[in-house]
Amino acid sequence: MEFRDNKAIYLQIVEYVCEHILLGKWKADEKVPSVREMAVALEVNPNTVMRTYELLQNKNIINNKRGIGFFVAENAIEGVKSYRKVQFMDDELPVVFRNIYLLNIGFDELKTKYETFVKENFNA
Amino acid sequence: MIKINNLNFGYSKHKPLFKNMSMQLSNGHIYGLLGKNGAGKSSLLKNLAGLVYAQSGTLEVMGFNPAKRQPALLEQICFIPEEFYLPSVKIDAYVRANAPFYKNFDHQYFGNLLKEFDIPVSQKLINMSYGQKKKVIIAFGLATQAKLIIMDEPTNGLDIPSKAQFRKIMASAMTEDRCIIISTHQVRDLDNLIDTVIMLDENDVALKASVQEITEKLTFKKVKEIDDSIIYAEPSLSGYNAVMPNYHHEESKLDMELLFNAILAEKVKFKPLFN
Numbered sequence: 064m065e066f067r068d069n070k071a072i073y074l075q076i077v078e079y080v081c082e083h084i085l086l087g088k089w090k091a092d093e094k095v096p097s098v099r100e101m102a103v104a105l106e107v108n109p110n111t112v113m114r115t116y117e118l119l120q121n122k123n124i125i126n127n128k129r130g131i132g133f134f135v136a137e138n139a140i141e142g143v144k145s146y147r148k149v150q151f152m153d154d155e156l157p158v159v160f161r162n163i164y165l166l167n168i169g170f171d172e173l174k175t176k177y178e179t180f181v182k183e184n185f186n187a
Numbered sequence: 188m189i190k191i192n193n194l195n196f197g198y199s200k201h202k203p204l205f206k207n208m209s210m211q212l213s214n215g216h217i218y219g220l221l222g223k224n225g226a227g228k229s230s231l232l233k234n235l236a237g238l239v240y241a242q243s244g245t246l247e248v249m250g251f252n253p254a255k256r257q258p259a260l261l262e263q264i265c266f267i268p269e270e271f272y273l274p275s276v277k278i279d280a281y282v283r284a285n286a287p288f289y290k291n292f293d294h295q296y297f298g299n300l301l302k303e304f305d306i307p308v309s310q311k312l313i314n315m316s317y318g319q320k321k322k323v324i325i326a327f328g329l330a331t332q333a334k335l336i337i338m339d340e341p342t343n344g345l346d347i348p349s350k351a352q353f354r355k356i357m358a359s360a361m362t363e364d365r366c367i368i369i370s371t372h373q374v375r376d377l378d379n380l381i382d383t384v385i386m387l388d389e390n391d392v393a394l395k396a397s398v399q400e401i402t403e404k405l406t407f408k409k410v411k412e413i414d415d416s417i418i419y420a421e422p423s424l425s426g427y428n429a430v431m432p433n434y435h436h437e438e439s440k441l442d443m444e445l446l447f448n449a450i451l452a453e454k455v456k457f458k459p460l461f462n
Binding site: 067071105106109111 | 355438
């Protein structure tokens with residue numbers, strides 16, 4: 064995993080876990096790597112991974128089964144989506160809005176672009 | 188784990204290195220010890236390992252005074268110095284001579300680390316390259332299962348794959364009952380491993396704070412222009428890399444090099460933020 068330099072590492076690991084869940088690599092009720100395994104794999108301090116897992120627990124994305132380890136929550140995908148939505152609205156959208164405003168891009172033009180994008184990438 | 192109280196230390200009476208330094212370190216952390224050349228990083232580490240003695244003040248490591256060099260303490264300290272000497276013997280002879288001093292020495296773990304570091308075990312230590320020797324003493328040090336691990340510039344001399352292996356090994360060596368202190372100038376080698384920063388400057392601790400505390404109080408980011416809110420900035424390709432108070436609860440990534448330069452340049456402005 065490549066870390067970027069603009070966001071706290073523990074949040075980048077949150078994204079990494081969310082990505083695995085959304086892509087179906089880690090499924091509901093499956094065990095996720097232990098704090099130590101994750102720290103070794105990503106070459107980071109175990110305390111950082113602990114912070115990641117605490118946040119993921121608060122968002123109901125993973126559960127801690129005492130003595131056994133961490134597991135993907137039953138409704139993890141919903142948890143990931145609502146967490147990511149807040150992140151997108153708060154962090155990413157303002158940047159896009161700023162460019163839309165500065166470049167005078169109309170909403171109709173955006174709508175057409177968006178629909179073509181969905182068709183081409185997701186066949187929806 | 189470690190209590191330092193009003194430590195005064197220097198190599199000559201007229202040139203004090205530490206003046207009334209106080210600090211406490213606990214287990215379950217990897218401390219990154221930073222400071223300019225000559226700020227006293229290695230000297231602080233030597234004080235902790237009982238290799239040099241305080242002029243006044245007290246040092247307590249796991250309840251012991253390290254200056255007394257009691258075996259019960261020394262077997263719990265692993266010290267990886269920056270400069271070292273290894274004898275003209277092979278690894279097995281070295282282990283036979285030195286491992287008995289550490290009652291918890293784990294031979295199997297030592298073997299695994301040597302394999303991971305790709306060390307030619309049949310070669311004499313003295314004929315190995317600096318990087319290979321360094322990896323041998325790191326492996327030996329970790330295999331002692333000591334509770335206090337002190338490393339002075341451990342990544343110096345390590346090649347690129349060895350640095351990644353070193354980070355993995357340290358991530359797995361960090362347990363709740365251990366305290367790891369690493370002094371380094373190569374912060375980019377280690378910045379994701381360090382959870383608490385200790386910075387020495389002007390005969391004292393200029394900063395001791397966890398990465399979490401630092402990033403709660405400060406934001407590190409790229410900006411196009413400099414304004415009054417910025418405490419310290421360095422020009423970069425796309426504008427400036429800046430440090431400013433974290434007014435909007437942003438969760439930025441700590442830039443350790445930038446923090447280091449910022450504190451050296453603007454010590455007075457940072458003091459009130461971390462007291």
